[in-house]
Amino acid sequence: MAPKLPPQHSLQHSSSAVAGGQSQEGQSHYPHAAQPKGLMRWLLTTNHKEIGSLYLIFSLTMFFVGGIFALVVRAELFQPGLQLVEPEFFNQMTTMHGLIMVFAAVMPAFTGLANWMIPLQIGAPDMALPRLNNFSFWLLPVAFTLLLSTLFMPGGGPNFGWTFYAPLSTTYAPASTTFFILALHMAGISSILGAINIIATILNMRAPGMRMMDMPLFVWTWLITAFLLIAVMPVLAGVITMMLMDINFGTSFFDAAGGGDPVLFQHLFWFFGHPEVYIMILPAFGIVSAIIPTFARKPLFGYASMVYATGAIALLSFLVWAHHMFIVGLPLTAELFFMYSTMLIAVPTGVKVFNWVTTLFRGSISFEPPMLFALAFVVLFTIGGFSGLMLAIAPADFQYHDTYFVVAHFHYVLVPGAIFAIMAGVYYWLPKWTGHYPNERLAQCHFWCSIIGVNLTFFPMHFAGLAGMPRRIPDYALQFADFNLLSSIGAFFFGASQLLFVLVVVLCVRGGQKAPAKAWEGAVDLEWSVPSPAPLHTFETPPVFHRAQSHD
């Protein structure tokens, strides 16, 4: 996820940009007289490619930070008993792992890919609001430095799980919770600004001739994701502000003693939280929908259905939040409503899987690294979808809820789901970013290690959960020992194999087999019409979009 820095702009570079209607005239219009050098260049940059790289590097760093937290958790759970860390610190680790992975690794990675690829895919010279783009990135390091610093504060960092249920996160929370709230506010603002920028770019800056219906699915899914972000991040901001008031200003939103309701917190949190789940998976759908047709050398099956299904999923995602709350004592009617709506949302999601599989059918398939990850995505995400379907059955959820079965479920949709899709996207677009193909041998090695690691880590968790192991416990009864042993071995293996990913990316930035503009034989979208590596400024004169490149 650390692409090569786009070359500093120079006349040679831009004149090599042959495609997309770049003209000699276009070059003389660079607005910047002298670019700042060194650190200031990165602090002040407004270039979508540089900001995209910053997002991706930030995300990769946080992926490892969150990963180390996970390994602390897995090390403690390696065998029964308390060996390495105290329960208090264990709870901080589970909480921080969740928060960092969701808000600092997965979400910024997708924003980084959006920054890099959306302008290239729609033939725009940059994002619509470049300065805002810079600001929304630089909020993130500040926010997460603050969040991580809470670990060193007296009383420790957040220890109430990434879902921070009140009153554990209000009345009973450590003193650092106020900092946690501020950090989350900043991350939320960053997401909203990023989303506004993406919507403005997609709606206003498409190349002449490119209609909405011609847009690649990655652009489509991001457009819908951006609307979801704008809709739900303010809900998150609201709920953490209510926490802030409860903690510091004597209100009782979530305190029954003062007339409040702890369950209200969960309703608000999950009204944000469930669309958030789709925020983390819809762009992944877009990436996979770009990669599978490329390496099957066959147009995506059911492009129209995919677009409509994405819209349907986005709307339905607002109607299912209480399936996270089946055991808080909802009225029977509410249980039934949310059970039905949850079961139905599986349908458009299933349709997408069917479409990918049908795209493969009678294709001409090759197995380059991006394709390997995309195929693994389809299989393993579907397994996560199956356990999701099981969790939707409300009576059965009384047994599944808050166990390792749930942990297995959401890790299957997030790790081999969202994260594999991100990695697939990185492998797919690395030639465009760096001008080199990633080392195929190493990438394959990374793939197989990841596949083994991910399944060894998360598959046994299904069994542990069904056998009765609750989540978020630092120590467990003896009958869960074998499953936990396997999971811990798998986690360390998976963690170590991600170092291979860094190696592949670094090697690819530094050199490797040269990639042509159209790096993959079956690739069709607009980004493949600019040279590899993509020069710092592309499409300064809008390209003419040919219908032949569209999806029909």
Place this chain on the structure above:
Amino acid sequence: MWSVVKSVLAALLGVQNDRQRQQDFSNGKPVAFIITAVVVTMMFVLLLAGIAIYAAG
């Protein structure tokens, strides 16, 4: 109008053909789709709530 409703219902199922999509995107106004989609979603909520209330007895 009917074609807009039909497209929105198709979206709810997650199935749409390319010809209809071409038509939606060349003739339809986005606002019409968004409003229809929101209305249809609300009707869907009411329908589902109705079934839930009925089933709960």
Place this chain on the structure above:
Amino acid sequence: MRLPWQWLLTITSVASLSQAHASSWNMPVGVTDTSRNIFGLHMTIFWVCVVIGVIVFGVMFYSLFRYRHSKGAKAARFHEHTSVEVLWTAIPILILVGMAVPATATLKNMYDASEADLDIMITGQQWRWRYEYLGEDIAYTSNLSTTREQIRGESERDEHYLLDVDEPLVLPINRKVRFLMTSDDVIHSWWVPELAVKQDTIPGFINENWVQINEPGIYRGQCAELCGVNHGFMPIVVHAMEEAEFETWLEERKEAAEQEAMGVDREWAIEELMARGEEVYQSICSSCHQGEGQGAPPAFPALAGNEQLINELDWHLDRVINGVSGAAMPAFRNTLNPVEIAAVVTYTRNAWGNETGDTVQPATVAERIAQ
């Protein structure tokens, strides 16, 4: 060449280990009609997923194998087929409707807590459960009984490591028991897998659930909702008895409670109070203030050598009876009886070098509580 064999050995040994003491890989069938229904739903939806998975992955891997570019496969150009798409949308919807019908029936049954024979109030507290037999004048708390030494690996872990309590919840079989569930502090969740009861206990609100157990036995579970530092250490044990046996137990409990109530009025000797106090301290207080009263500052202050505690008896009593608002220390006014409070206060004032020589009498405590 030896390496694969070593791997195989490891794998088989892990597998045999599993058989040695893993009770199951799957959800327990359980001992109530509800748990059996849930198990049925669970297995049905599981097999539905397996069948869909076999078909989808079958087509996928067939395509991957059959249409390899390296074998010269030529890609077709089709990209749409509305009737196929409608079909594969309609079939899952039908399957889901098929699942929804039995799920709805089971859920309705689970929500019907009416006409119960016995009501039990379950209260979650950081980090123990309190059970109150409503209308029977019996109430007690249930604490983890696994020793610190076992958790720290200083002694052999027993069979029910982390799943043992000092006082289990005792229930009759074949009778409908209604649970009223609440919490004194944060949200907990009372879960016993074999009874298929999992319900959040929410401070300030009361949730309802019920159970009718078919077979006598001992059923174990744990708190399922993160409730703070000792979330992993508040197990649940249910002892289900034949009805006659349960009635006997109930009578014995009532008698013991009366005995205890009489104990309030008499004068207790310091040795008696110390002995009783140590029991109470170890089961209730030591999870936070630690076994030797050394505490775990800043959250849990030390009691040994605590100046304020030693010098101010009144302050000490007040803390135990009324708790500390905004901190982890709960009010024990309703959780412990006057004898227990008197004993534990006496104990903490005379243990670990706190040699005040004070004795606190149960009558004094009862008076304080009555104020």
